[in-house]
Amino acid sequence: MIRLLAVIERDLKKFRRNPVVIAMSVVMPIVYLIILGNSFQGKLRSLPVALVNHDTGPYARQVVDNLHAIEAGPATFTLLSLRDHQDAIAGIRKGVYKAAVIIPPDFSRKVVMKSGPEIGLFLDNTDSISSENIRNLVIAATGSMRTEYIAIREKYADAQVREIDLYAKVDYYQSLVPGVVIMAIFLGTLTSGAFNLVMDRFLGIDESYLLTPLSKSHIVGGLVISGLSITTVIAALIFTVSMLITGIPLSRGIGQCFAIFAIIVLTTLCLLSLMFVILGRVYHPRIVGILSGFLNVILFFPSGAVYPIASFPGWLRTFALVNPEAYAVDALKAVLFKNAGLSAISGDLFFLAVFTAVTMSVAIVSFRRTI
Amino acid sequence: MDSMKDTKAITVSGITKKYGATTAVDTVSFSVDEGEFFGFLGPNGAGKTTLIRMLTTLLKPTSGTAVVACCDVKKDPAAVRREIGVVPQAMTSDLDLTGYENMDIYGRFYGLGARERKERIAYLLEMVGLTSRAHDLVAAYSGGMRRRLEIARVLVHRPRILFLDEPTIGLDPQSRHVVWNFLDKLTEGDSMTVFLTTHYMEEAEVLCSRVAIIDNGKIIALGSPSELKAGIPGNDIISLTLGNISEQIMTKIQGLPFVHQVKTEDTSVRVYVDSGATNLPALLDEVKMSGGTVLSATIHEQSLEDVFIHYTGKSIREEEARKVSFFVGAGIPQKWGR
Numbered sequence: 001m002i003r004l005l006a007v008i009e010r011d012l013k014k015f016r017r018n019p020v021v022i023a024m025s026v027v028m029p030i031v032y033l034i035i036l037g038n039s040f041q042g043k044l045r046s047l048p049v050a051l052v053n054h055d056t057g058p059y060a061r062q063v064v065d066n067l068h069a070i071e072a073g074p075a076t077f078t079l080l081s082l083r084d085h086q087d088a089i090a091g092i093r094k095g096v097y098k099a100a101v102i103i104p105p106d107f108s109r110k111v112v113m114k115s116g117p118e119i120g121l122f123l124d125n126t127d128s129i130s131s132e133n134i135r136n137l138v139i140a141a142t143g144s145m146r147t148e149y150i151a152i153r154e155k156y157a158d159a160q161v162r163e164i165d166l167y168a169k170v171d172y173y174q175s176l177v178p179g180v181v182i183m184a185i186f187l188g189t190l191t192s193g194a195f196n197l198v199m200d201r202f203l204g205i206d207e208s209y210l211l212t213p214l215s216k217s218h219i220v221g222g223l224v225i226s227g228l229s230i231t232t233v234i235a236a237l238i239f240t241v242s243m244l245i246t247g248i249p250l251s252r253g254i255g256q257c258f259a260i261f262a263i264i265v266l267t268t269l270c271l272l273s274l275m276f277v278i279l280g281r282v283y284h285p286r287i288v289g290i291l292s293g294f295l296n297v298i299l300f301f302p303s304g305a306v307y308p309i310a311s312f313p314g315w316l317r318t319f320a321l322v323n324p325e326a327y328a329v330d331a332l333k334a335v336l337f338k339n340a341g342l343s344a345i346s347g348d349l350f351f352l353a354v355f356t357a358v359t360m361s362v363a364i365v366s367f368r369r370t371i
Numbered sequence: 372m373d374s375m376k377d378t379k380a381i382t383v384s385g386i387t388k389k390y391g392a393t394t395a396v397d398t399v400s401f402s403v404d405e406g407e408f409f410g411f412l413g414p415n416g417a418g419k420t421t422l423i424r425m426l427t428t429l430l431k432p433t434s435g436t437a438v439v440a441c442c443d444v445k446k447d448p449a450a451v452r453r454e455i456g457v458v459p460q461a462m463t464s465d466l467d468l469t470g471y472e473n474m475d476i477y478g479r480f481y482g483l484g485a486r487e488r489k490e491r492i493a494y495l496l497e498m499v500g501l502t503s504r505a506h507d508l509v510a511a512y513s514g515g516m517r518r519r520l521e522i523a524r525v526l527v528h529r530p531r532i533l534f535l536d537e538p539t540i541g542l543d544p545q546s547r548h549v550v551w552n553f554l555d556k557l558t559e560g561d562s563m564t565v566f567l568t569t570h571y572m573e574e575a576e577v578l579c580s581r582v583a584i585i586d587n588g589k590i591i592a593l594g595s596p597s598e599l600k601a602g603i604p605g606n607d608i609i610s611l612t613l614g615n616i617s618e619q620i621m622t623k624i625q626g627l628p629f630v631h632q633v634k635t636e637d638t639s640v641r642v643y644v645d646s647g648a649t650n651l652p653a654l655l656d657e658v659k660m661s662g663g664t665v666l667s668a669t670i671h672e673q674s675l676e677d678v679f680i681h682y683t684g685k686s687i688r689e690e691e692a693r694k695v696s697f698f699v700g701a702g703i704p705q706k707w708g709r
């Protein structure tokens with residue numbers, strides 16, 4: 001009994017002497033709750049949907065009113081009225097809209113003529129959760145009109161929603177691939193690079209290189225590059241395996257592969273230098289353990305890998321604007337599911353490069369060469 | 372310029388390091404000549420490691436300055452690091468690498484070419500007797516082997532000044548002598564300056580041309596081992612253990628013509644005398660005549676140990692015993708403080 005108590009006490013004492021660990025283990029679960037809660041809201045909200053109405057007739061107005069009622073009520077989407085349906089479709093391709101509802105000029109006439117009225121619905125089907133929701137709501141918006149109409153006249157005048165998926169079909173498993181790759185990169189960067197510095201410090205062997213003429217940039221740069229090579233290999237492997245399992249075709253050949261490689265490398269660099277800033281002064285691996293869960297939650301869930309960013313509350317959307325994982329997910333989705341080339345993801349890559357440059361500089365400046 | 376003629380390898384003035392209320396190193400000043408073998412001798416917690424860390428740019432002094440090799444450690448630490456080699460108290464070789472790899476990577480930190488590294492490493496491994504184990508992981512080395520590897524490693528880049536923080540701690544007497552011989556040879560050939568800390572009296576006496584004795588962060592004596600010994604009275608010490616002790620016995624002993632000084636602690640008496648062997652019988656007679664009984668008596672030539680006792684009033688070994696718990700974790704307590 002004495003022995004057991006001694007083991008318990010020793011462990012508790014060590015825990016108590018680590019105030020950072022205690023503070024983090026209290027604060028972090030609360031942060032998880034807030035971030036997770038907001039990035040997985042039960043319902044989707046504020047998905048941007050383009051609305052192009054070419055028809056001035058009464059039935060078109062009725063559909064539009066129904067859509068606005070949904071916007072005002074459950075607020076699943078936010079409508080943006082456009083004149084040109086080409087703009088709307090281009091907007092989806094750029095990721096500005098999740099969908100576009102297009103009402104053709106002869107819609108009301110066809111309702112009256114009972115000659116098969118149609119509404120066009122263009123969907124960004126790479127985001128399967130949002131597109132499924134939008135589809136159901138648009139069908140519902142035409143449906144209420146339909147029942148009313150059927151009550152008065154006969155059949156055949158039902159308005160049909162004609163769905164057009166803008167991209168090749170993406171199933172749920174496939175849609176998870178970008179997230180899996182980002183997760184692999186995250187774990188790789190967490191257990192290489194700055195983590196080795198923390199371990200050296202913990203084991204007391206950092207003195208062996210702090211005492212040499214190595215400069216701060218040698219130390220930080222060297223660890224980042226070794227972390228990059230390890231993580232890139234891991235991420236590329238995981239990417240290949242998940243492509244094989246889910247059967248996503250790489251239809252655009254070498255250019256597409258190059259784009260994916262560029263995304264993996266830049267994301268890795270980004271996270272490695274971010275880790276260096278965060279772990280730069282950490283001296284105990286236990287702190288890394290706690291931070292890993294925390295960082296994963298605050299970077300991964302608001303990245304859009306699982307749930308659409310558009311549904312997040314404002315503050316979390318703002319955070320997504322500076323979250324490198326959000327850019328990485330966006331770029332990977334574009335390359336994998338939208339057949340985008342390097343030019344289409346250049347904005348994402350640019351952000352990742354700038355983020356890397358800034359955090360790397362901070363890491364080098366804040367790194368201390370003294371004990 | 373003046374510094375051209377300057378033959379000082381290290382010049383320290385008023386260097387101080389405070390940790391909150393404790394002053395680990397307290398306004399220490401000294402200088403070390405080029406090519407000199409200089410020792411800092413002190414018990415556990417005296418401030419030796421703290422001092423070495425300030426001189427080797429790992430710690431910022433609270434106040435005071437130190438010029439090492441060419442430059443001020445505060446103003447141009449990078450230049451200082453290029454000129455020195457340091458073996459820290461805690462072992463810092465990489466357990467996941469082989470002995471050879473540890474040395475090779477270290478050589479590359481200093482920008483040495485492949486050929487030079489190869490030759491130098493082979494030579495040094497031979498010197499410390501690790502050639503046959505060169506390609507084993509350091510994790511499989513014994514403590515003593517790892518210690519020898521660390522000393523060999525620091526010499527790969529031929530530092531101008533070598534700092535060694537308790538280099539033979541944890542070595543058996545035989546390995547200790549191997550290291551001593553090795554260090555002795557170093558200063559002969561390469562005219563390297565060596566700065567060493569130790570709490571082994573013998574080590575300081577065997578190796579160092581000059582020794583500073585440090586206690587509680589302050590230098591309490593500085594000179595060559597023979598100068599330091601000359602600074603204490605007599606040339607031999609007779610230690611007596613008495614059955615009983617009294618004022619009268621003490622005055623009688625003090626009165627003898629060959630006795631310089633007497634120090635007592637409980638029933639132990641240390642008598643500083645000339646020609647101990649010749650005068651011992653007379654001393655014993657005097658004790659008996661004044662009513663004392665002698666339980667044991669030993670004569671020894673004065674050593675740095677006695678110098679330490681003379682200046683601090685305590686022996687280094689007592690210090691060790693008292694601070695043994697700190698010693699066990701040497702190197703680690705500092706880590707936590709960061």
Ligand SMILES: Nc1ncnc2c1ncn2[C@@H]1O[C@H](COP(=O)(O)OP(=O)(O)OP(=O)(O)O)[C@@H](O)[C@H]1O
Pocket residue numbers: 390393394395413414415416417418419420421422460570697698701704705706708709
């Ligand atoms: N990081 C620290 N925080 C607080 N006090 C410290 C720290 N490092 C050292 N000290 C204190 O400074 C004093 C000198 O320590 P130092 O390690 O320099 O002694 P030392 O002479 O090297 O001893 P040893 O022979 O045990 O290695 C000690 O009292 C020690 O407790």
Ligand SMILES: [Mg+2]
Pocket residue numbers: 419420421460536537701
């Ligand atoms: Mg020490």
